Amino acid sequence: MKKLASAILSLVFVFSFAACSNSNSNSSSTNTTTQSQQSNSSESSKTTEETSVNNESSTAGSKTLVVYYSATGSTKAVAETIAQTANADTFEITPVEPYTSADLDWTDNNSRVSVEHNDESKRNVELTNTTPDNWEQYDTVFVGYPIWWGIAAWPVDGFITGNDFTGKTVIPFCTSASSGIGQSGELLAQMAGTGNWQDGKRFSSGASSDDVANWVNGLDLQ
Structure with missing residues (x-):
């Protein structure tokens, strides 16, 4: 009886550890994706700003x-x-x-x-x-x-x-x-x-x- 209870506890521990591992993996993946999106957004904003400045420079000059x-x-x-x-x-x-x-x-x-x-x-x-x-x-x-x-x-x-x-x-x-x-x-x-x-x-x-x-x-x- 004690052996059966021990086996059941072992299985519960294994499943709990697996679930926790998957959760951490998903959280890490989500954080990586969010950081990537923020980086891309920042680069896009920077590119847009630089383009705007270049356009202003190209239209400046004498008339x-x-x-x-x-x-x-x-x-x-x-x-x-x-x-x-x-x-x-x-x-x-x-x-x-x-x-x-x-x-x-x-x-x-x-x-x-x-x-x-x-x-x-x-x-x-x-x-x-x-x-x-x-x-x-x-x-x-x-x-x-x-x-x-x-x-x-x-x-x-x-x-x-x-x-x-x-x-x-x-x-x-x-x-x-x-x-x-x-x-x-x-x-x-x-x-x-x-x-x-x-x-x-x-x-x-x-x-x-x-x-x-x-x-x-x-x-x-x-």
Whole structure:
């Protein structure tokens, strides 16, 4: 009888030990899995944070805008090449009342440009939009225009006087069949009153895209 009782107690002890061992094994496995998940979560969070920082760094940098008024399309062509070369945005200055071919006939004393040239009070040209979207984000601004009677075409004046160029580098450029850039850029700088205005560049009416691109690449824009 005592032997039977001893055998039963031995079996109970064996089963209890096995159960305890399995419980400890499962607990250890669970702890290992939890630690692994926490580690993976930490690494994932770290990776996400690093990616966010890298993305912010890659989107930081200067912003360039090419602003232009084009009467016949020549200045527009140069402006588009500048924008493509400098990876810049563009903004076209457009009068509320566009100039027609007849308006631009400077040989006719009664044409619109001739009347405006002879009477400076008539040069206040209303624009469809004076300030580009996100104007404050741009730190380099190209300003392009045709030359009219040795100065910048006056539809540009409303854009210049209507914006604050503080903290911006401003680079004028113009197109002309024969006239040079003259003092047109300096006069615009005086009109603006703010901004770091650079020397300008004159292009012929049929300037090649290579000539324009070479000029932009030589500016060492940041």
